[in-house]
Amino acid sequence: MYYKSLFPALPKVPESNIHHFLFDRPEQREWPDYTLFVNAATGQRRSFREFVDHVRDGATALGADVVQGGLGLCPENGDLVGILSENSLEYIALVHSLLAITVPFALFSSYSTPHEFEAISSLAQATRIFSSPSLLPLALTSGLPKDRIYILEGERDGYTSYDQLVSSARKNNIPRLPVRYANKDTLAFLVFSSGTSGLPKAVMASHGNIIHALLGLVVQATEMAKIQEPVWNTPEELDVRFCILPVYHSYGLYSTCFYNFLQPSTVAILPKWDINLFFDSVPKYCITTVGLVPSLIHQVVHHPRFETADLSSIKNISSGAAHLPPQLDAQLCARLSGMERITEGYGLSEFIAVAMKPLPGMLDGRAKNKPGSVGMLFSGVEARILRPDGSLAGPNEAGEIYVRGGAMVLGYKGNIKATQEAFVDGWLRTGDRMRIDEDGDTLKISGMQVSLVEIENTLLAQSDKLVVDVCVAGVSGGRTSDERVPRAWIVLSPAGVALGGKEVVGRLDAWVQERLSRYKWLRGGIACVTTIPKSPTGKVLRRLLVDEYERDEKVQAKARL
Helix, strand or coil, rough: CEEEECCCCCCCCCCCCCHHHHHHHHHHHHHHCCCCEEEEECCCEEEEEHHHHHHHHHHHHCCCCHCCCCCCCCHHCCCCCCCCCCCCCCHHHHHHHHHHCCCEEHHHHCCCCCHHHHHHHHHHHHCEEEEHHHHHHHHHHHCCHHHHHEECCCCCCCCEEHHHHHHHHCCCCCCCCCCCCCCCCEEEEEEECCCCCCCEEEEEEEHHHHHHHHHHHHHHCCCCCHHCCCCCCCCCCEEEECCCCCCCCCCHHHHHHCCHHHCCCEEEEEECCHHHHHHHHHCCCCEEEEEHHHHHHHHHHCCCCCCCCCCCCCCEEECCCCCHHHHHHCCCHEEECCCCCEEEEEEEECEEEEEECCCHHHHHHCCCCCCEEEEEECCCCCEEEECCCCCCCCCCCCEEEEEEEECCCHHHHHHHHHHHHHEEEEEEEEEEEECCCCCCCEEEEEEECCCHHHHHHHHCCCCCCCCCEEEEEEECCCCCCCCCCEEEEEECCCCHHHHHHHHHHHHHHHHHHCCCHHHHHCCCCEEECCCCCCCCCEECCHHHHHHHHHHHHHHHHHHHC
């Protein structure tokens, strides 16, 4: 069965640069010059019009000819800018300056280890890199000449900052460059996704993808306003959004750089997650809307300040990127008396806006607040659920969800094989198991957020060659009953046997922690086994190892009691 969105159809999608859609709409001429951004760590503020001027002067500084004092960046020369930074006002301005001149950019994780950065930077092939000063040593490992690396803000001897480039363009009166034309397939940016298949992939998103995703949100907001018109009790009578997620992640990028230009709102930014600064900032800036992920919600509700902090200004919380356990939802809602529910949604780097929980009562009463649901398909999104044999599943029957629509990205840069495997006949294979019920609600069954193959490959690449086979799978042991953590089973090589299992486990654990981000660490432990179970065709039977582990854990738990 095929499913279409229950929302009204998308309005006509303009074939233009996303910059025009965000900053050149007629109604914006009537907007007051409100506070657009504030850095919650430093108090730095920038108004809407200051920001737009900064972006356009930045575009001029980046794109003007070198003889005029610019950098001369343009897509025809193959230019692509890497951004390696914590969140900042300059980060967001740089993103929009590059979009205005259609020079694509790559969003590098600010938590990358040197090993991970080497992998993603080799995929991106950036011709310039802008880095926060603290991450400059990592940026210098990219192989680019020093004069092709810049800092985003502040001062550092021998380096030019984005802010200095903007100031120079203004001082030298370089004629402001016009916004360059873009069509729906013009490459906008790269984000990196491991998915479940191993090595990172560079996801290519276009100007048209961004516009389609935003229009889907516009349609939903229009329907929502029919039954609930928000009133903001804040100094400027605006929604004050707290963006604490990293901009290099799709969820953080869209919520910080795109969604907030659909209507006037203020965005408070955390450079990086700091739970005490989170609690301090909510009353200080009258935060009304917060975007979180389940792991951060867990930290918030279990922190000693949770019961005493002033959170009274918060009216909306959204959660994404992973399944939100019901008990966390209930704990947070019970604490925030002015909020009845947490808004959840479903999307991927390859298709940012698939579904979102609607406000109950929308669509003439058809929309409901269903536990376990990630919501209804956005306007312009189609889906189908397939059984393992490739046939269409029926209503309420679980299977792999395929989606299509204008927000589906162009593919993976430099990886034809992965693109052909994921994008099939105009549909995106998500790898997530879902069911869609008779009301059109999309309910997520499962979905892995960590690449098991990437961890396995990292273990096998350990320089001492201590293992000959390995399997990694998710097991219980996380912070909630729903969370799974990576665990490894290894078969020792002769060198590993000679060294001893205990020493090998210690070395491998340190190796993984050195080369992979914290959320990929083996929190479920490492076990030595004589063989990895496999099917006759060679497929690793992870489930057998996981089931045995879970049985042993239950036995040990009973013994402890």
